[in-house]
Amino acid sequence: MAKDDLKIPHVSWRNGRPRFNPSRTLREAGYVGEDLRHKDGRWMSAGEALDWSRKLSSKLELDKRKQRLSAGEPRKRSFRRYPSQPSSRRFPSASCSTSF
Incomplete structure (x- = not known):
């Protein structure tokens, strides 16, 4: 797979170099x-560009959350609510009798 075929959010490839x-x-x-380069002038590899993209995406998401909270929007729950009673398919009831 060539570097030009990689799909990394916010990153495009120019002649094998990330931007x-x-x-x-x-x-x-x-x-x-x-251009996505190191401070010493080296180009970032595909893995480093992916890490950079993930870090940027996290920063953008955090900024979006801060903006929503400052606007007074309610917070979204980050956990999943489960039913209070277990499903009968997963947990057979105690009334089932087995004969040996």
């Missing part, structure tokens, strides 16, 4: 496109 291309909404929020 951050923000969407219109991210550009409106102040983000600008940039």
Whole structure:
């Protein structure tokens, strides 16, 4: 699989080199496109670009949550509610008798 075939959010590939291309909404929020390089000038590998993308996505999600909370929207529950009674298919009732 060539690097050009990789699908990483917010990252496009130019001749095998990763580049951050923000969407219109991210550009409106102040983000600008940039080459994904290390401080010493080396290009990021595909794995490093994926890690960078995940970190950016986490930051964007956190910013979105903060914005919702400051606007007064109720918090979403992060846990799943289970029924108070177990399903009869998973847990047979005690009234079932077995003969040996």
